[in-house]
Amino acid sequence: MEINVLESRPAGYAYLLENLELTGMPHWHTSFVSSSGTHRSKVQDGAIEDIYPTRYWPGEKVGDHLEFALKYDGVNLSLLALIFEHVSQEDLTEYIKSKPTGKYARRIWFFYEFMVGKMLPIDDITSGNYVDALETKKYYTVQNGDKSPRHRIVNNLLGPQTFCPLIRRTEKLPKLDSADLRKRCENIVTAYPPELLRRALSYLYNKETKSSFEIEHIKPNASRTEKFITSLELAEKEDFCEKERLIELQNRIVDPRFKDSDYRESQNYVGQMVAYQKEIIHSICPKPDDLPSLMAGLIESHKRMKAGNISPVIHAAAIAYGFVFLHPFEDGNGRIHRFLIHNILSLQEMVPRGLMFPVSAVMLKNPADYDASLEAFSRPLLKLINYQLDEMGQMTVENDTACWYQYMDMTAQAEALYEFVTKTIEEELVEELSFLANYDNTKKAIQDIIDMPDRLIDLFIQLCLKNNRSLSGRKRSTYFDFLTDEELVAMEQAVKDGYNRPD
Numbered sequence: 465m466e467i468n469v470l471e472s473r474p475a476g477y478a479y480l481l482e483n484l485e486l487t488g489m490p491h492w493h494t495s496f497v498s499s500s501g502t503h504r505s506k507v508q509d510g511a512i513e514d515i516y517p518t519r520y521w522p523g524e525k526v527g528d529h530l531e532f533a534l535k536y537d538g539v540n541l542s543l544l545a546l547i548f549e550h551v552s553q554e555d556l557t558e559y560i561k562s563k564p565t566g567k568y569a570r571r572i573w574f575f576y577e578f579m580v581g582k583m584l585p586i587d588d589i590t591s592g593n594y595v596d597a598l599e600t601k602k603y604y605t606v607q608n609g610d611k612s613p614r615h616r617i618v619n620n621l622l623g624p625q626t627f628c629p630l631i632r633r634t635e636k637l638p639k640l641d642s643a644d645l646r647k648r649c650e651n652i653v654t655a656y657p658p659e660l661l662r663r664a665l666s667y668l669y670n671k672e673t674k675s676s677f678e679i680e681h682i683k684p685n686a687s688r689t690e691k692f693i694t695s696l697e698l699a700e701k702e703d704f705c706e707k708e709r710l711i712e713l714q715n716r717i718v719d720p721r722f723k724d725s726d727y728r729e730s731q732n733y734v735g736q737m738v739a740y741q742k743e744i745i746h747s748i749c750p751k752p753d754d755l756p757s758l759m760a761g762l763i764e765s766h767k768r769m770k771a772g773n774i775s776p777v778i779h780a781a782a783i784a785y786g787f788v789f790l791h792p793f794e795d796g797n798g799r800i801h802r803f804l805i806h807n808i809l810s811l812q813e814m815v816p817r818g819l820m821f822p823v824s825a826v827m828l829k830n831p832a833d834y835d836a837s838l839e840a841f842s843r844p845l846l847k848l849i850n851y852q853l854d855e856m857g858q859m860t861v862e863n864d865t866a867c868w869y870q871y872m873d874m875t876a877q878a879e880a881l882y883e884f885v886t887k888t889i890e891e892e893l894v895e896e897l898s899f900l901a902n903y904d905n906t907k908k909a910i911q912d913i914i915d916m917p918d919r920l921i922d923l924f925i926q927l928c929l930k931n932n933r934s935l936s937g938r939k940r941s942t943y944f945d946f947l948t949d950e951e952l953v954a955m956e957q958a959v960k961d962g963y964n965r966p967d
Contacts, residue, residue, distance in 0.1 A: 472496040472515055475522060476533035477543050484550045489868060490844050492632070492875075493537045497521045526551050527559020531568040539598060541630055541871035545579045557584050567595045574615040578625055579871075588614040596620050604631045604878075606772025622769055622782060625870070627761025629782040632875045640777070640882040646814055649889045653816055656897050661818060664900050668822050669693045671896070675824035676802045679834070691716045695803065696820065700810035705766040705783060707759065710792070710800065717803075718796040727755045727792040731859045734791075734842075747842035748849050748859070749791035754866040761870065762786050766808075776812035777885055780805045781878040789841055790869060802827070805881065814885075821888045822896070830887070837880035841872060906962030913954045914947070928959040 474482055476495040481488060496515045506513040514536065522528035530547070533540075548556075556576060563569040570589070574597055577583055596618045598605050609620035621628050631637075653661060673692045677684050684692070695713055698704075704713055715723040734747040750758055762783065769779045788801035802824050809815050827834040850862040903925065910921050920943070927939050934956050935944065947955070 471500055472498045475516070475520070476529055476537040477540060477547075479529045480526065480533070480547050480551075481543070484547065486546055486550060487848060488540075488543045488546050489848065489873075491537060491540050491543060492873070495532070495536050525559060526555045527562075527569070527572070530559075530572050531566075534568050534571060538602065538632070539575075539630065540873065541575070541579070541628060542867055542873070544575050545867045545871055548576050548580050553582075553584055557586060560584065560586055564589070565592055570595055570615050570617055571597060574612060574617040574619075577615075578619070578621075581625065589616045592616050594618050598630075602633055604633060604774060604778050606768055606774060608772070620772075622772075622774070623765030624761050624768070626757045627759075627765050627786065627870055629765065629786055629872050629874045631778055631782060631878045632873070634875060634879065636879055637778075637875075637882065640879075640886065645777075645885060645889060646816070649819070649893070650816055652889065652894060652897065653819060656901060660897070660900055660904065664897055665818060665820065667900070668820050668896060669696050672696060672806070672820065672822045672824050675822065675828045676799050679802075679824060679828050679831075680798050688717060688719075692799070692803075696806060699803065699807040700815065700817070700820070703770075703811060704807050705763055705804065707763065713800055713803065714793045714796045717799055718793075722795040724793045724795075727759060728752055728794050730794070731861055732791050732794070733859050735857075745846065745851075745853075747789075747791075747838070748846060748851060748861065748865075749789070750865060750869045751861050754869070755790065755792055758790050758866065758869055759792050762790065770811070776809050776814035777882050778878050779812060780808040781881040782874050783808060785837070785841075785874055785877040785881075786872065788838070789872065809885070821885060822892050823884050823888050826884050826887045826892050830884070833880060833883065837877050840876035840880075841874075902962045902964075906958055909958035909962065910955050913958065914951050920944075924955060925959060928956060929963070933960045933963065 473479070473496065474494070475497045477488075477491055478494050478496070480486075490511070492510065493512045493514065496513065497518060497520050498515045499518050501515070502517060504515050506515075516536075520532075520536075522532040530544075533543075556572070560569045560573045573584065573586065594611060594616050596605065597609070597620055600620070604622065605620035606622060607620075609618045611618055622631070623629055656664075670689075670693065673684075673689055673696065676692070677689075695704075695716055702709070704710060711724060711726070729752050731752060732749040733745055734749075735745045765786070766779075766783045769782065784801050784804040787804055788797055791797045793800070805823055806815075806820060809821065815821055845865075845868055848863075848868060849865055852860045852862065854860075906925055907918075907921050910924065923943060924935065927943075928935055931939070935952065940947070940952065944952070
């Protein structure tokens with residue numbers, strides 16, 4: 465459906481951005497008001513365009529379009545921050561005073577003073593009910609938010625002014641309930657004996673470590689692998705989302721030559737060299753000067769969500785993806801980002817004790833989905849950043865970009881992480897536990913055929929699994945020349961039976 469620009473004009477955020485000549489991150493909802501026709505909608509690539517009848521037109525004033533935006537477009541903190549920078553205090557004050565008890569006026573007043581850090585010349589409200597800053601039916605919010613008596617607003621936002629992500633309750637997200645996921649995981653776990661689960665845990669730590677490095681095309685040495693595994697083992701017991709712990713973690717998992725003692729002091733970006741002195745930029749990180757405030761905000765946001773009874777996957781998505789978008793270190797950011805998913809899911813008791821989710825293995829198997837979850841934020845952001853790249857690959861960002869990182873809409877990342885966790889539980893975890901259970905049964909069947917060392921039984925099973933459930937002639941002559949033909953046939957059959965592969 466095409467919008468007739470002669471009949472329709474933008475409203476809400478679209479009106480304000482156009483009239484103030486501003487460009488912001490794309491919003492999921494855009495409004496127009498038409499001089500004719502009825503209400504109609506267009507949905508494309510997850511974005512909604514609504515055209516409303518002429519009676520919806522709010523007028524020409526800034527405050528009226530801000531109210532329209534909150535009512536019909538929803539809350540977009542980064543766009544509000546941008547707009548607040550360019551509208552006059554007088555216009556906002558006039559609008560708020562004209563509707564002193566209106567819930568949208570009070571929210572706009574609260575958002576302005578929360579984000580800008582300046583008080584408007586308006587007296588405190590002294591009576592009336594409190595209104596939530598974010599509607600709980602539409603957004604994920606902390607419980608028992610702190611009250612702002614000045615505005616009669618309950619601040620139920622996910623973070624402080626310095627880092628305040630926003631996640632919408634889309635049609636998909638409420639269906640992916642964390643309690644249900646944990647229950648499904650517990651049902652899976654109870655189907656296997658404790659001894660097998662203990663062995664599985666060691667294997668899953670190794671798999672997660674290998675997958676997390678492999679996503680970045682890194683082959684770590686034994687020492688770095690062991691250090692990462694040790695950190696994963698601590699993830700269910702200790703909170704790593706503190707500055708000192710994050711630096712300690714970075715030092716543990718990177719090459720010793722690239723350890724950081726603080727957040728990075730140079731401009732960072734993610735790029736790909738495609739030709740001599742030609743590089744494709746995939747993602748640009750915040751300016752180094754903005755990092756201390758942003759990271760302090762991210763850590764405070766983590767504490768706020770931890771105390772505010774936020775769904776574990778929502779919490780993990782906001783902090784772990786927030787971390788990788790901020791990219792506070794020179795190296796190791798991706799691995800720490802994936803580590804924080806484990807850390808938060810464990811701390812929030814999403815993961816049953818004595819188990820871990822190999823989420824990185826699922827991300828590795830679904831690279832397009834993982835890349836899409838990162839690009840949902842980083843790609844549109846590129847259009848808003850003015851930068852220079854010199855011949856040595858040093859980047860200089862020339863405009864202010866902090867607000868885009870302060871107020872990220874992380875709905876897409878939350879949806880993606882829910883999908884990854886669901887696949888981890890229902891596919892990866894089941895596959896790994898089933899493999900080990902089959903391995904045990906196969907091993908016992910082979911021991912009944914011939915009494916030989918565990919090392920050789922393990923080798924026999926591994927070689928057969930790599931060769932369509934049978935032992936090659938070369939491997940037999942090299943490692944198992946002592947077997948009779950009858951024993952070999954029986955042992956191969958044991959492998960086929962154990963892994964449900966008949967002849």
